[in-house]
Amino acid sequence: MPAKGVLVAVTADVVIAGGGVIGTAIAWRAAAAGLDVVLADPAEGDAASLVAAGMLAPVSEALFGEGALLRVNLLALARFPSFAAELEQVTGHRVGLRREGTLAVAYDAGDYAALMRLTAFRRSAGLEAEELDSRACRKLESFLTPDVHGGVLFPGDWSVDNRRYAAALREAAAAAGVRVVRDRVTAVLTTDGADGAASADGVAGADGQAHGRARGVALADGGEIGAGQVVVAAGSWSGAVHGLPAALQAAVRPVKGQLLRLRHPDGMPPVLTHTIRATVRGADVYLVPRADGEVIVGATQEERGPDLTVTAGAVHDLLHDAMSVLPVTSELVLAETCAGLRPGTPDNGPIVGGAGSGIPGGVLLATGHYRNGILMSAATADAIVACLTGQPPAAEWEPFGPGRFLAGEEER
Ligand SMILES: Cc1cc2nc3c(=O)[nH]c(=O)nc-3n(C[C@H](O)[C@H](O)[C@H](O)COP(=O)(O)OP(=O)(O)OC[C@H]3O[C@@H](n4cnc5c(N)ncnc54)[C@H](O)[C@@H]3O)c2cc1C
Numbered sequence: 001m002p003a004k005g006v007l008v009a010v011t012a013d014v015v016i017a018g019g020g021v022i023g024t025a026i027a028w029r030a031a032a033a034g035l036d037v038v039l040a041d042p043a044e045g046d047a048a049s050l051v052a053a054g055m056l057a058p059v060s061e062a063l064f065g066e067g068a069l070l071r072v073n074l075l076a077l078a079r080f081p082s083f084a085a086e087l088e089q090v091t092g093h094r095v096g097l098r099r100e101g102t103l104a105v106a107y108d109a110g111d112y113a114a115l116m117r118l119t120a121f122r123r124s125a126g127l128e129a130e131e132l133d134s135r136a137c138r139k140l141e142s143f144l145t146p147d148v149h150g151g152v153l154f155p156g157d158w159s160v161d162n163r164r165y166a167a168a169l170r171e172a173a174a175a176a177g178v179r180v181v182r183d184r185v186t187a188v189l190t191t192d193g194a195d196g197a198a199s200a201d202g203v204a205g206a207d208g209q210a211h212g213r214a215r216g217v218a219l220a221d222g223g224e225i226g227a228g229q230v231v232v233a234a235g236s237w238s239g240a241v242h243g244l245p246a247a248l249q250a251a252v253r254p255v256k257g258q259l260l261r262l263r264h265p266d267g268m269p270p271v272l273t274h275t276i277r278a279t280v281r282g283a284d285v286y287l288v289p290r291a292d293g294e295v296i297v298g299a300t301q302e303e304r305g306p307d308l309t310v311t312a313g314a315v316h317d318l319l320h321d322a323m324s325v326l327p328v329t330s331e332l333v334l335a336e337t338c339a340g341l342r343p344g345t346p347d348n349g350p351i352v353g354g355a356g357s358g359i360p361g362g363v364l365l366a367t368g369h370y371r372n373g374i375l376m377s378a379a380t381a382d383a384i385v386a387c388l389t390g391q392p393p394a395a396e397w398e399p400f401g402p403g404r405f406l407a408g409e410e411e412r
Contacts, residue, residue, distance in 0.1 A: 010038055010179070011226040012038040012226070012227045013036040013037065014030055014035050014230070015185075015225045015230050017041075017230070018237075019039050019040075020048060021047075021166050022233045024039065025377040026385065028087075030385050036177075037173075038178070038179045040182075040217065042184040044166075046340075048373065050166060051338050053162070053286065053296045054096075054296070055374075056159055058076070058077050059127045059128075060154050060277055063118075068396075071396045072350070077158065079378045087172055090172045093171070097158060097160050098289075098291065100275070101274055103153050103277070104276075105325065106149050107278070107280070112149050115150075129152050129154055131151075132151050144276070144326060147324075161290050162374050165374070181219070184220040185218070187242035187243040190215055191212040214227070214230045230363050231364045234367065236252060237254075238365070247406055248358075253343075254304075254343070255343075255370065256302040258298075258337070258338070259300075260322075260334065260336070261296055261335045262335060265332070265333055268332075271295070271326065275287065280321040287322055287329070298318070299318075308341065342369075344368070345405075348371075350376060351368040351405070352380055352393070352400050353365065353401040359403075379396075
């Protein structure tokens with residue numbers, strides 16, 4: 001049972017701050033590897049993991065200059081099916097993995113030329129892409145607007161129902177023995193020099209050097225959880241956890257995304273099979289179908305700090321753009337509007353690992369997954385469990401350690 005306001009130290013091998021898909025996937029796999037795990041999270045309600053569209057889209061997310069990110073996203077996609085299959089087997093619940101691919105469409109010759117440039121880049125990286133004229137696009141998706149100029153099918157993109165997936169992860173973690181504490185982690189605690197006293201926000205001082213080793217975390221209600229290893233996986237809120245070097249705290253920022261959930265009225269057959277992506281009036285829009293008849297329409301990308309309000313303008317624009325691509329959208333039921341905070345970083349890459357100068361021993365980070373945290377969750381769990389058990393993570397993670405944000409601090 002979740003405990004709140006535990007003043008006496010709960011102890012474990014590992015404490016994880018944050019119970020979105022990243023923290024929960026790590027908790028499940030760490031417990032399955034034989035570690036005693038406590039996960040602390042005040043509430044899951046605001047987690048980006050529950051807002052996301054659930055695309056597993058390394059191909060249509062691949063952009064110029066992000067080769068290392070593409071490699072880790074491909075590692076993540078390759079890992080996802082076996083991870084999801086085990087999750088389904090352990091819990092008995094389906095997570096809605098779909099493998100139809102993404103159909104990216106363009107409206108005019110200019111859009112099409114831009115899509116072709118990206119397609120050439122993606123092909124040069126070994127990714128599969130099939131060019132389609134307007135007719136072929138509409139053969140694949142019969143409800144697409146006739147205004148479509150042409151498109152490209154990226155069969156290497158999949159999707160998952162992220163809410164089902166997150167619920168299954170929580171169930172699997174509980175079944176593996178993970179204990180949940182319903183409280184906010186305020187600081188990583190370390191043993192600090194000769195007296196072993198805890199240092200909260202001064203763990204890594206202004207010099208950026210680590211002082212001591214992890215000995216647990218402090219909680220908002222005044223309690224502590226004792227553990228020799230700490231994983232900070234608090235998504236866009238990770239920077240509010242004290243006890244990390246200031247440069248690392250500053251590296252994670254919230255990037256707001258507003259999104260709609262539509263559903264088919266009773267008796268209406270599915271209007272979509274593939275994930276559709278398009279650019280309408282310069283804004284990107286996507287529509288992601290679910291097996292249960294839901295269609296996700298997303299998403300805005302806004303630098304507004306920790307703001308979770310849903311605005312009339314965003315709902316209007318998303319509906320307008322979705323209807324431009326798939327006019328039949330107007331007949332679907334507007335079931336939910338929501339907003340979430342992607343954990344963004346300066347180079348758009350995740351922060352996964354620890355053991356760097358300036359970071360206390362035993363402290364690991366698993367955050368900054370930005371637009372691809374659902375995709376990267378299984379592979380992140382593998383990487384962090386490898387670190388927790390003294391193994392090297394896969395080589396694809398090497399560019400994404402926390403040390404890349406600490407170079408300046410080391411020099412000071
Ligand atoms: C609109 C939108 C669409 C997206 N679409 C996709 C997509 O299609 N595919 C994809 O792969 N990704 C997508 N993402 C990104 C994805 O949602 C995130 O990268 C991912 O959910 C990050 O997971 P997380 O567990 O790190 O963070 P979160 O899911 O945000 O979870 C963080 C958790 O930490 C808890 N917490 C906060 N502070 C503390 C603290 N101090 N102590 C303890 N716990 C704390 C919170 O309560 C929360 O439960 C999308 C995001 C948005 C907003």
